[in-house]
Amino acid sequence: MDIDDLTDFIIQKIDKLGIDYRPYNYDNQIAWVDCFLKIGGYNPDTATPFNHAHEYIHAYYNDDTRMCEYDKHSPMEKRANKESIILLWDLFTASGGNDNDVTLFCDLTGCPYNDTFSVLKKTNHCDNFDSLVDCARDYVTYFDVIVPNTINVYNFLDCYGLPYTDYQKARDTLNQVCGFELAV
Numbered sequence: 001m002d003i004d005d006l007t008d009f010i011i012q013k014i015d016k017l018g019i020d021y022r023p024y025n026y027d028n029q030i031a032w033v034d035c036f037l038k039i040g041g042y043n044p045d046t047a048t049p050f051n052h053a054h055e056y057i058h059a060y061y062n063d064d065t066r067m068c069e070y071d072k073h074s075p076m077e078k079r080a081n082k083e084s085i086i087l088l089w090d091l092f093t094a095s096g097g098n099d100n101d102v103t104l105f106c107d108l109t110g111c112p113y114n115d116t117f118s119v120l121k122k123t124n125h126c127d128n129f130d131s132l133v134d135c136a137r138d139y140v141t142y143f144d145v146i147v148p149n150t151i152n153v154y155n156f157l158d159c160y161g162l163p164y165t166d167y168q169k170a171r172d173t174l175n176q177v178c179g180f181e182l183a184v
């Protein structure tokens, strides 16, 4: 995946959430979405895959971006940065990117190096699949009896500090570990 592929992929994800997201130079902003009005725009000359992914995460959670625009330390801003890095990292490694090459990843995506390094380290995301299975195996041991409606995937993600964007992957893993399809 090159920069254009990444950009197109993320823009499509934003469109699929029902946001009318288009190239537009608005008040010198690089990229923005308004989840309330369901519109957004980006400067096609300056916006990076990271900028698009950041806006995608806001749209995904329906963040009130009018509030957090002025507060770079708000939980919504932190989450948008963290989860956009994880989303792009998964795309990068899934398409053959070397999981030791954080510098190349940052050059390609525009992700800030220090944030990327600390996010990947904290989430141990380089071997995410294995650790997700480990988390699922650990999680099911806390229940005496497990039936298809015992487990809530969002609770599971919260317990292990995993992003909600991992919902489907986590659900599949839990199905596999439990040996049946979860009901909720």
Ligand SMILES: [Zn+2]
Binding pocket: 054, 058, 068, 076, 077, 080
């Ligand atoms: Zn933001």
